[in-house]
Every structure is written in structure tokens, then in C-alpha cells.
Amino acid sequence: MFVIGSDHPVTLEQVAKLREARPESLISPFDSIPDAGALVLSGGDTAAAVCRLIGARRIDLCDEILPGIPWGILRCGRFDGVPVxxxxxxxxxxDALIRVAEFFS
Incomplete structure (x- = not known):
């Protein structure tokens, strides 16, 4: 699931391309987060708010999907053990969000 909180022009272009390429991808405001197999959090304030909302206390970093785009495992809270x-x-x-979606496919 993608949680997008940034309205930066770069992000808006990425979201548009993701919707074109993978219309099945869920893009949600962060105030309503259903269960998900993985979370993609775009925007630092968004990531912090989502982690507070779901009770995550830390992220155990695993690797980078792309340069500057890390992934890890959420620890504690409702999504404990879920990739993020x-x-x-x-x-x-x-195409960064498309490539992230492909990583988890």
C-alpha cells in the first residue's frame, strides 16, 4: 500500500505514473490505513505520522531498492514485521514508485 503525504511536484508526477502503470496499487491518505503486506511512505512527515499512528517504534533497515530509497521491517505496533x-x-x-511496487511483486 502506498501512503502519499507529499504534494511536491516530483511526487505528484511519480503518483501519476504509478496510477498509469499499476492501477491496482492502493494510494491512500494516511488517516485511514487498512492492513497491508507492505507500506510505502512518501514524505518524511508522512512516514513519521504513519509510524506514530500504527505504533511502530523502529524500522530495522534491510537494503535500498533504489539509491536513496531504503526498505526495512517495521517493529512494534499493528504492522510489526511488515516491510516498509x-x-x-x-x-x-x-518511475521510482513503479519500481518500488515491482520490488514487492
């Missing part, structure tokens, strides 16, 4: 990706709102190539 964090991405700066104004960062990455136009």
Missing part, C-alpha cells in the same frame, strides 16, 4: 519503504517527497525518478 520510506521515500523523500521530492526525490527520485518519475
Amino acid at each position: 519503504v520510506t521515500k523523500s517527497g521530492g526525490f527520485g525518478a518519475p
Whole structure:
């Protein structure tokens, strides 16, 4: 599931490309988070707010999907053990979210 909180032009372009390429991807405001097999959090404030909302206390980092786009495992709270990706709102190539979705496919 993608949680997008950034309205940065780079992010908006990435979201548009993701919707075109993978319309089945869920893009949700962070105030209503259903269960998910993985979370993709775009925007630092969004990531912090989501982690507070779901009770996550830390992220055990695993690797980078793309340069500057890490993934890890959430620890504690409702999504304990769920993979998570964090991405700066104004960062990455136009297809970055598509490539993140493909990583978890």
C-alpha cells in the first residue's frame, strides 16, 4: 500500500505514473490505513505520522531498492514485521514508485 503525504511536484508526477502503470496499487491518505503486506511512505512527515499512528517504534533497515530509497521491517505496533519503504517527497525518478511496487511483486 502506498501512503502519499507529499504534494511536491516530483511526487505528484511519480503518483501519476504509478496510477498509469499499476492501477491496482492502493494510494491512500494516511488517516485511514487498512492492513497491508507492505507500506510505502512518501514524505518524511508522512512516514513519521504513519509510524506514530500504527505504533511502530523502529524500522530495522534491510537494503535500498533504489539509491536513496531504503526498505526495512517495521517493529512494534499493528504492522510489526511488515516491510516498509520510506521515500523523500521530492526525490527520485518519475518511475521510482513503479519500481518500488515491482520490488514487492
